[in-house]
Amino acid sequence: MKKCCKSIRTIVECVLVVLVGGLAIALINRIPDSSEPKVKNIIYLIGDGMGISHITSTMIAQQYTPLALERAEYVGLQKTYSSNNLITDSAAAGTALSAGTKTYNGAIGVDDNKQPVENIREVAEKMGMATGVVATYAVTHATPAAFMGHTESRNQQDLIAEQFLDTNVDVFFGGGQKYFMQRADSLDLVGKLQEKGYTIATSLEEIADIKEGKVGVLAARKGLPTMLKGRGNFLPEATTKALEILTANAKKNKSGFFLMVEGSQIDGEAHANNLEGVVAEIVDFDAAVKIAFDYADKHPGTLVVVTADHETGGLTIINNNNKFDVAENPIAYHFSTGGHSGGMVPIFAYGAGAEAFSRVLENTDIPLIMKSLLAE
Template identity: 30%
Template sequence: MSIPRSVRLAGAVLATATVAASTSLPSATASAEGRPPASDAPKNVIVLIGDGMGYNSVDQAALYAKGVTMHQVAGAPGKVAPAKGTGAAFPFQKFPVRVGMSTYSVKGGYDPKVAWGDMAAAVKDPATDSAAASTAMATGVKTYDAGIGVDKDKKPLKNAWQAAKERGKATGVVSSVPFSHATPAGYVAHNESRNNYHALAEEMIDSDTNVIIGAGHPYYNDDHKRVKPNFTYLSERDFGRLEAGDAGRSFLHSKKQFDKLARNGVVSGMPKKKGKDAGKMLGLVEVGSTLQQGRSGEAKNVAPFSVPMNDVPELATLTEGALNVLDKDRDGFYLMVEGGAIDWAGHANSNTRNVEETLDFTKAVDATIRWVEKNSSWKETLVIVTADHETGYLTGPGANPNWTAMSGKRGELPAVTWQSGNHSNQLVPVYARGKGADMLYRMATKTDPVRGRYLDNTDLAKHHFAMLKK
């Protein structure tokens, strides 16, 4: 697939509207109905979601890791423009499809004039929660905040993962936060409230989803210490079923087991070779709510990773393990991976943890890229990297009322300003590469004066459904 060089990364200097409108991608990839021929649909789809990861989260981590930025903006209200970038820090920033995405829920909207005309007003602009965002990305339908896999009238919706199952594909969800939390649950379950963790966990465990991996182990706290059980994210009954092998799933929980899974995809009681089915497993990392974000120690204005890390698998390890298992289905698979604690760091306005969590997520993306190039190819696999929304309204130092650009040196924590402790209604980035990416680019039909071309979060599911049509 070839995308014109005049179409820049969203957030960098864009070509003029006339040039952008005149650019085109190969017409053979989509029919008149907006769906590709069956031969052009990807065998595998991998969606990686940085929960709460806005453009500035990417750049904050990029500054610390490499001393470069690509997404900065600056200017007075109504006169905001992209700032000159200094380079890509992460391989996914070089993906050929790079656009923005709106994230609002059923009662919201996105108005560029509000977004770039008054920072204080933009902060107050109603923003989606992760449940509504996840539901939109998985089903193609906007819903209310807290709704999981249901429409505004609380009626269950079909999601792309179900459609993938109907096509004989394996499916999976992986998260650095509890597996029954909003984003992974939105891709599998159906419930009127994201807070009904036990019901969500039970539905997910009993679903035909092949791979479920996340945090939320009842016998461990956020420091990876053994404690009295806390059955917040799944019931005692369901945990007992998993431990006893009565849930119809192989059950993993130790670091040693996850490391082995990442190496060879071998799970006791599951298929070892490719066939019609990848089997079913659930991995519960030995932490209470997050892999690392919730661990004890200073989380603001100190060097990232200066507080000793929990001895648990990284998100990249969990991702590799899931890919190895799902790849055993010869018909292909759909996988969603969430860097869930970027959002938690944003709510806490923790610059240190935000960098840590975003870098952990980028490692999972890097692992995915390596897996594709070693075990598959870009001719049969589609990788999408995005976010469900932005959290904290992270900006450059001294921002408000003007927008300011972040800067910094490699290995130093960049100076930033947090404008909120909640979600914001900003556009978030979308990066895509592989089979079917050109169709996703074509769906970005709206234009933001600062970020350029963008699509809506419902377009992700619409794209997946189109790819799954026979």
């Protein structure tokens, strides 16, 4: 009898724990709502080189305090291979993620026949939406370049910079003065951009009072410093500023907006097999993810997709002694390459339309799904 009472009490306690636990989860996570309006705004965050072990390493470094990206309502995986290589580079992956076309390594916004392919930012621009790109490396570097230009080679960064003039992009924040302001030819790209109505600055501080319009910030000659070398809050601050300006411009156009944000330097730290650097870059990128998710909470109709272009470093988290029954088993981080690897990378989706990404996808599916969601 006593034993029975005890087990009944245990059941009641269990039910209570589940109920309270469920409530806590409900409070932490926004419940996907079937009345969520159609997709009006898209925030697309790409962690360059960010594999699952890079994210796990960051979780371990933070002692499993949840990352912002863990708020994702739907999670998927994507296959990263390019058209001519099982191991993609950032240019082919950027083109796949921007235009929905598998292409050869090195290609920026062109297909295997070197013909331009339309990217999702251009689709949004054609629909009258405000658009922007934010990066911590040069805005002409592979990933943002794939949302801005079309060149046979990722090395044609002078040409990619010129192609910014062919777009109607509202904001571009990152590095790359070399390709706009310090060019080998005499082309005055800054002057031409100003003629088109852009304010061009070299720091976010300079544009603190600007709330709308066309704005470019080129905050470094090529890339900004890494987090370990003192980049500070550029990425989260640039993301906040871009959202402020895009929101104002979209309101004026009576449209929505498209913003791509790249955590550019996770990749470089992983190429250098520098785990501390990888973690610092992901913590910074995650701060931008938080800003995007918070924006979606306050602005129904906003879709946020967080993914990577490929994994860099072949990072694994291993046990040093293979004795799994030892308490406090020491772990070690092992990079198997100074290059990229071919594993699938995660997709974290949040807000309007997010459920469409909860699958195993090709990298090329992502912009195509975004396009179909915008067309609804």
